[in-house]
Amino acid sequence: MTTAEGSGMKKYVAVYVVLLVLTALQFIIGYQNIEGSQMAVRFLTFAIIESLLVVLFFMNLGSEKPVFIKFVVYFMLFVLATMNYIWTDSFRLLLFRVTGFGPS
Amino acid sequence: MSEAHLTMGAHSAPPMEAPPFAMPFKKLAMWLFIMSDVMTFAACVAAYSFLRNATPDWPRPFHGVTGVAIMTVIMLTSSLTMLMALQAAKAADKAGAFRWMMITAAGGALFTFLHIRDWMGMINQGVGLFSNPWGPAAFGAAFYSITGFSLLHIVVGTIALIIVALRYQGGRYNADDVELFSLFWQFIGLVWLFIVPLVYLMNLAR
Numbered sequence: 001m002t003t004a005e006g007s008g009m010k011k012y013v014a015v016y017v018v019l020l021v022l023t024a025l026q027f028i029i030g031y032q033n034i035e036g037s038q039m040a041v042r043f044l045t046f047a048i049i050e051s052l053l054v055v056l057f058f059m060n061l062g063s064e065k066p067v068f069i070k071f072v073v074y075f076m077l078f079v080l081a082t083m084n085y086i087w088t089d090s091f092r093l094l095l096f097r098v099t100g101f102g103p104s
Numbered sequence: 105m106s107e108a109h110l111t112m113g114a115h116s117a118p119p120m121e122a123p124p125f126a127m128p129f130k131k132l133a134m135w136l137f138i139m140s141d142v143m144t145f146a147a148c149v150a151a152y153s154f155l156r157n158a159t160p161d162w163p164r165p166f167h168g169v170t171g172v173a174i175m176t177v178i179m180l181t182s183s184l185t186m187l188m189a190l191q192a193a194k195a196a197d198k199a200g201a202f203r204w205m206m207i208t209a210a211g212g213a214l215f216t217f218l219h220i221r222d223w224m225g226m227i228n229q230g231v232g233l234f235s236n237p238w239g240p241a242a243f244g245a246a247f248y249s250i251t252g253f254s255l256l257h258i259v260v261g262t263i264a265l266i267i268v269a270l271r272y273q274g275g276r277y278n279a280d281d282v283e284l285f286s287l288f289w290q291f292i293g294l295v296w297l298f299i300v301p302l303v304y305l306m307n308l309a310r
Binding site for chain 1: 124125126127135139142143146147150153154155157158159160169173176177180181183184187188191286287290291293294297298300301302304305306308310
């Protein structure tokens with residue numbers, strides 16, 4: 001194994017250990033008595049950090065041309081952001097089901 | 105000027121624009137596939153989260169997640185072994201690359217076995233696509249849809265990995281093909297990192 005390959009594997013193993021630690025923290029949070037929305041925010045924060053590590057290091061997006069990175073990031077962020085317009089309706093449904101008031 | 109010269113001049117190709125992403129077309133195709141798959145998974149997660157948020161009596165049936173924790177470790181470890189296969193393939197270590205790919209496939213098969221065992225446990229408790237002993241029937245549909253879609257990727261990925269490994273060993277595929285598959289496998293692992301907290305940990309019994 002060459003030096004470059006060896007350092008590449010060390011980087012992968014380091015990212016793997018960080019991912020294991022972050023996942024273990026998620027499991028610890030799962031057993032804590034935290035309000036649902038707070039828990040969702042914490043889980044998503046951890047999951048986003050983990051996905052950044054996977055995409056940048058395991059999928060080597062960081063070593064691609066900047067124009068391709070911009071293409072992937074802008075496109076995905078746009079699509080993922082526009083999927084979130086549904087939330088207001090879920091709160092409307094929740095309110096109706098709990099109180100019985102409001103439009104069904 | 106000769107006739108051949110004149111003919112060539114008449115049919116000379118127009119100057120082509122340099123490819124903007126400067127990557128092999130197969131790799132670009134894989135990235136585009138992954139991006140479209142992200143949207144499918146995101147739609148599943150959004151639909152699941154919508155249902156969960158809009159349902160006041162959403163059940164929290166999971167008393168322990170030891171099995172899920174083991175599955176997560178297997179998934180993460182298989183991501184690492186896939187990278188080891190890629191490193192070996194890039195170093196032209198054919199035997200090493202094949203060995204690591206088969207280890208990764210074994211991880212995928214073990215994950216699939218544990219996942220189906222988890223499903224059987226849920227089915228034995230009465231959770232079906234249209235039934236749920238703890239309340240809203242939508243729970244079963246949402247649970248099986250989102251975990252089933254992930255499981256489908258892992259099963260197909262494991263079979264594809266075995267094919268890639270055999271073709272790589274036979275000389276039909278090279279390190280670039282191993283890299284393409286590695287991208288897909290890492291993506292599957294990434295999706296699981298979202299499913300675990302949203303589907304399992306958010307629904308732990310308290």
